[in-house]
Structure formats: C-alpha cells, structure tokens
Amino acid sequence: MTEPPTDATSRSSELGENELDIIHQPSTAYDFGIIPIPRRLCYDPTKPFHFDLVLNVSFGFASTFVVANLYYCQPLLIQFSESFNVSHNEVSRIPTLIQAGYATGLLLISPLGDLVRRRQLLILLTLLSTTLTIGLAITNSLIAFEVLSFLVGMFSIAPQILVPLAADLAPPERRASAISVVLSGLLLGILIARVLAGVIAEFTTWRVVYYMAIGTQAVVLVGMHFILPDYPSKNKDLTYWEILWTMAKFCITEPLLIQASLINLGSSACFSNFWVTLTFLLGGPPYNYSTLVIGLFGLVGIFGVSMGPLVGRVIDSLVPWYASLTGIVCLICFQAIQTGAGGINIGAVIVATFGLDVFRQMLQVSLSTAVFGISVAARARLNAIMILSIFVGQVLGTSVGTKVFVTYGWRAGAALNMGWYGWQLFILFLRGPHCNRFTWIGYEGGLEARKSATEARVRALQTGAGISSAGGSEKSVSEKRQSPPKGENNKS
Numbered sequence: 001m002t003e004p005p006t007d008a009t010s011r012s013s014e015l016g017e018n019e020l021d022i023i024h025q026p027s028t029a030y031d032f033g034i035i036p037i038p039r040r041l042c043y044d045p046t047k048p049f050h051f052d053l054v055l056n057v058s059f060g061f062a063s064t065f066v067v068a069n070l071y072y073c074q075p076l077l078i079q080f081s082e083s084f085n086v087s088h089n090e091v092s093r094i095p096t097l098i099q100a101g102y103a104t105g106l107l108l109i110s111p112l113g114d115l116v117r118r119r120q121l122l123i124l125l126t127l128l129s130t131t132l133t134i135g136l137a138i139t140n141s142l143i144a145f146e147v148l149s150f151l152v153g154m155f156s157i158a159p160q161i162l163v164p165l166a167a168d169l170a171p172p173e174r175r176a177s178a179i180s181v182v183l184s185g186l187l188l189g190i191l192i193a194r195v196l197a198g199v200i201a202e203f204t205t206w207r208v209v210y211y212m213a214i215g216t217q218a219v220v221l222v223g224m225h226f227i228l229p230d231y232p233s234k235n236k237d238l239t240y241w242e243i244l245w246t247m248a249k250f251c252i253t254e255p256l257l258i259q260a261s262l263i264n265l266g267s268s269a270c271f272s273n274f275w276v277t278l279t280f281l282l283g284g285p286p287y288n289y290s291t292l293v294i295g296l297f298g299l300v301g302i303f304g305v306s307m308g309p310l311v312g313r314v315i316d317s318l319v320p321w322y323a324s325l326t327g328i329v330c331l332i333c334f335q336a337i338q339t340g341a342g343g344i345n346i347g348a349v350i351v352a353t354f355g356l357d358v359f360r361q362m363l364q365v366s367l368s369t370a371v372f373g374i375s376v377a378a379r380a381r382l383n384a385i386m387i388l389s390i391f392v393g394q395v396l397g398t399s400v401g402t403k404v405f406v407t408y409g410w411r412a413g414a415a416l417n418m419g420w421y422g423w424q425l426f427i428l429f430l431r432g433p434h435c436n437r438f439t440w441i442g443y444e445g446g447l448e449a450r451k452s453a454t455e456a457r458v459r460a461l462q463t464g465a466g467i468s469s470a471g472g473s474e475k476s477v478s479e480k481r482q483s484p485p486k487g488e489n490n491k492s
Contacts, residue, residue: 031120031225041119041229049229051169056178058227059166060185062126063159065216067186068193069129069152070098072209075198079206084142091142094149101153103391106384110160111243113380118165119230126224128155130217137210158220159186160387164379167372169229173316175372176323180312180365187305187361191298234377247381254374255440257382259431260367261389263324266424268393270335270417271360273401275301277413278353280405281343300350304357311362320370321433322449327363328428331356332421339414363424364390374437 029037041049073080073094080091112121132155135148163182170178197209235243250257278297282289315323334355341348371382397420405413434445434454448454 031123031230035225037119037230038226041227043230043232049169049231051166051171051174051178055227055229056166056170056181058223059162060181060188062220062224063162063182063185064189064192065213065220066126066129066156066158067189068196068216069133069156069213070102071190071193072197072213073098073149075194076201076206076209079201080142080145083206084140084145086142094146097146097150098153099391101150102156103388104150105154105157106160106387106391108244109154110157110384110387111247111381112240113161113164113383114235114378115233115238115240115243117230117233118161119224119228122158122161122165122228123221123224125155125158125161126217126221129158130214130221133210133214133217137207137214159189160383161380163368164372164383165231167368167379168231168376176315176320176365176369177309177312179368179372180308180315180361183361183365183368184305184308187308187357188302191301191305195298243381246378247385250378250381251385253438255431255435255438256374257371257385259427260371261386262427263328263424264364264367264386265389265393265396266420266427267328267331267360267363268390269397269401270331270420271356272394272397273405273413273417273420274338274352274356276398277401277405277410278349280402281349281410286343287346297349297353300353301357304354305361307358308361308365311358312365315362315366315369317451318366319433319449319451319454320366320373321428323366324363324370324428327359327366328421328424330359331363332418332425334359335414335417335421339411339418342414343410 029042031037043049077088077091077094080086080094081088084091109125129152132148132152136145136152139145139148159182163179163186166178166182167175196212197206200209200212238246251261252258279294281287282294282297318326334352337348337355338352342352368383368386371386372379374382401413401416404416430441431439432443432445433447433449435442436444448457
C-alpha cells in the first residue's frame with residue numbers, strides 16, 4: 001500500500017514505482033492560470049502540507065452544505081406544486097432528477113479526482129453548483145427548475161472528491177479518523193437539509209431555502225480558496241477515457257472492492273429502508289405522531305452521526321476487516337431491538353435509531369479505509385464505485401422496504417433488514433482480513449486484529465528481506481501483496 005507525502009519522514013519509501021512522479025511535480029502558483037493561490041497552500045515536495053484538525057473539519061463542513069443540495073427539495077414538494085401551479089405528481093420528478101444528476105456526476109466527474117488537480121476541480125464544482133442554485137431560487141418555470149435540479153445534482157459531488165483527498169493527505173495512523181470526519185459531514189448534510197428546509201418553508205417561501213443554500217455554498221467556496229492545499233495531479237499518463245475504462249475494470253478484477261461494494265449495497269438498503277418506513281411507523285398506530293415530531297427523530301440521527309470521529313479512532317486501531325465485522329454485528333443487535341419492539345415501545349425506536357446511525361457509519365468508514373489501500377493513484381475511482389453501490393442500495397431499500405412495510409407491516413419490514421444484515425455478514429466472511437489483493441475467497445495471512453501488530457510484522461519481514469538502498473528501492477512485502485500479476489498493464 002502506498003501513500004502520498006504527508007510528513008517529513010520516510011514517506012517516499014512507501015510510494016510505488018508509478019507514483020513517484022507525483023511528489024516531483026511542481027505546483028503552479030495560480031488556479032485556472034489567473035487566480036493566485038495563497039503561498040502557504042502551494043505544493044512543495046520538500047515541505048509536505050500538514051493535515052490538521054482544522055483542515056479535516058473544513059472538509060466535513062464543505063461536505064455538509066454541498067451534499068445538502070440533494071435533499072432541500074424533499075420537504076418542499078407541496079410548496080413547489082402551489083408555486084408552479086402543477087400537480088403533486090409533476091413535482092415528484094424533482095427529487096428523482098436531482099438524484100439522477102448526482103449519479104451522473106459520480107460516474108463521469110468524480111473519477112477526474114485521479115486525473116486533474118483536485119483543488120481546482122473542487123473550486124470549479126462548488127462554483128458551478130452555487131451558480132446553478134441561483135437559478136433554482138429565481139426561476140418561475142417548472143421545466144427550468146427540473147433541468148437546473150439535474151445539473152445541481154451532477155455538480156454537487158465535491159464530498160466524493162474530498163473523501164479520497166482526505167485519505168491521501170492524512171497519515172496512515174489517522175486515515176480512518178480523517179475519513180470519518182468527512183463522512184460525518186456528508187451524513188449530517190443529508191439529515192440537516194430536510195430539517196432546515198422544512199423549518200424555513202414553514203415560516204416563509206421555499207425560495208428562501210435556496211437563498212440560504214447559495215450563501216452557505218459561497219462560504220464553502222471562499223473557504224476552499226483560503227484553506228484547500230494544492231496538490232499536483234495524478235496519473236498524467238492516462239486519458240479521461242482510460243480513467244473510465246480502468247474504473248470499469250476494477251469492478252470485475254478487484255476482490256476487495258467487490259466485497260466492500262456488495263456489503264455497502266446491503267448496508268445502504270437497510271439504512272434507506274429504516275428511515276423511509278420510520279415515517280410510516282411513527283405516523284400510524286400506536287404512535288400517531290405529527291410530522292413535526294417525526295422530523296425531530298432526525299436529531300437522534302444527527303447525534304449518532306456526531307459520534308463519527310470517535311468511531312474513526314477505534315477503526316484506526318483495528319485491521320479494517322474487524323472494524324467491519326464489529327459494525328455489522330452491532331447493526332444486527334440494534335436491528336433486533338427494532339424488529340422485536342419497534343412497533344410497541346418508542347424507547348426501542350430511539351435506541352435503534354441511534355445505534356443504526358453510529359454503526360452504519362463505522363461500517364462505511366472501515367470499508368472505505370480498506371478499499372483506499374488498493375491503490376493511492378486510483379482512490380477517486382475506487383470511491384466512485386463504492387458510492388454508486390450505496391446509491392443502488394438506497395433505491396433497493398426504498399422500493400422493496402416500502403412495499404414490504406405497506407403489505408406486511410412494520411415487523412416484516414424490520415425483518416427484511418435482518419436478512420440484509422445476514423447477507424453482509426456472509427459476504428464479509430467469504431474473504432478474510434489479510435488476504436492478498438487478488439485472492440477472492442480464503443483466510444490467508446492469519447487472523448491478527450490489531451493494526452499495530454500487523455504493521456510491526458510487515459516491518460520485521462522487510463528488515464529480514466534486506467531492502468537494498470544502493471541498487472534501487474525494493475518493493476515491500478505489503479506492496480508486493482498489492483501489486484498486480486506479472487504482465488498486467490499497471491495503469492491505475
């Protein structure tokens with residue numbers, strides 16, 4: 001596994017042969033050739049940029065208010081119908097178009113993180129989403145609103161550039177913590193967008209929601225200019241079409257990626273099923289809660305999301321496979337509470353809501369940490385594939401979960417999640433914690449759970465192998481494990 005330079009130690013020794021050129025590329029002093037980059041943010045290979053807590057939290061803040069673009073519309077559909085003087089059925093297309101735009105951006109734009117300078121890419125994406133949101137706030141045409149919604153969704157993928165960038169910048173011992181902070185911001189944006197939009201629209205027009213969105217994105221845009229470090233592009237030998245081709249290739253040649261994506265699909269289906277059917281559960285007997293009270297359950301979810309950094313610290317001490325196992329087992333335990341008493345006692349619902357949010361995040365962070373170890377040069381593409389699997393899981397969980405709940409009741413809907421959690425456990429157990437990169441099924445490499453012990457063993461093996469310092473750098477044992485088979489084109 002290889003890393004970009006994040007401190008002044010021997011990070012260069014961890015780089016693979018095809019990635020050494022990354023640290024030798026000079027950084028330009030201008031964004032887009034005209035906007036000066038603050039001097040302290042310019043790339044200098046002899047003085048690596050320090051990835052501190054402020055920068056990490058800034059990534060999370062940006063993720064919150066960019067991804068929120070996808071969800072502001074959901075509580076506003078009735079107001080859209082009245083404002084545009086159309087039926088509820090017509091405005092129901094808006095959330096679908098935004099999500100379709102987001103999926104398009106994930107597939108076609110987010111892989112650019114492996115090809116171009118990410119500072120410029122992030123600033124451009126945020127500028128476009130902010131500008132297009134102005135159109136959403138002022139248009140009086142439903143058709144224009146729908147077209148703009150699709151485009152806003154397509155360009156609101158900055159969080160999916162920030163997640164692999166955080167993995168690149170953070171030192172290995174803090175990688176899971178760094179990823180968890182960014183993902184916490186992303187999940188917070190999903191939850192808080194609905195709450196903010198609903199509250200604002202309750203007292204004023206829906207357009208004010210989008211004026212607020214313009215303001216928050218403008219703050220993010222300015223913050224990116226003054227905080228986001230400039231790092232050189234990766235994979236300069238690849239074209240855009242080759243980037244997309246290798247992304248498709250990963251989907252059938254990387255066992256760890258496929259395993260993580262299948263688990264993510266099931267986990268996302270469970271998460272979507274729970275939150276969508278929760279509205280039906282709380283709005284019907286025996287609870288009969290109002291829309292306002294149901295909305296307040298989002299605060300329980302927000303509290304669960306806020307535990308993300310603590311979860312990240314736990315993951316940093318474990319081999320990712322064991323963190324994933326812990327997450328799935330805990331999710332099964334909390335889902336069992338929901339299955340047994342969710343329709344009987346509100347306390348069970350609150351406990352399940354908190355636990356499912358915390359350990360869903362633990363599972364996603366651990367899977368991302370493991371997958372990002374496949375290749376430093378391909379992290380944006382690996383992340384895009386992971387997020388697309390989550391997207392498919394959301395569609396599956398929403399459609400199938402709603403059908404089961406409406407037809408068979410709350411307990412059957414909760415039991416469906418238990419089945420999906422069983423699927424995740426089955427997929428995880430097919431491939432052990434220390435398998436070689438191209439091993440599909442098995443438990444080679446032992447069962448050690450502590451990351452520190454695993455790293456110490458690798459260092460001992462490296463020392464015993466007598467790494468040569470005069471005749472060129474020799475690949476470490478871990479690099480050999482990650483290397484493709486001899487003869488394979490190493491374009492990643």
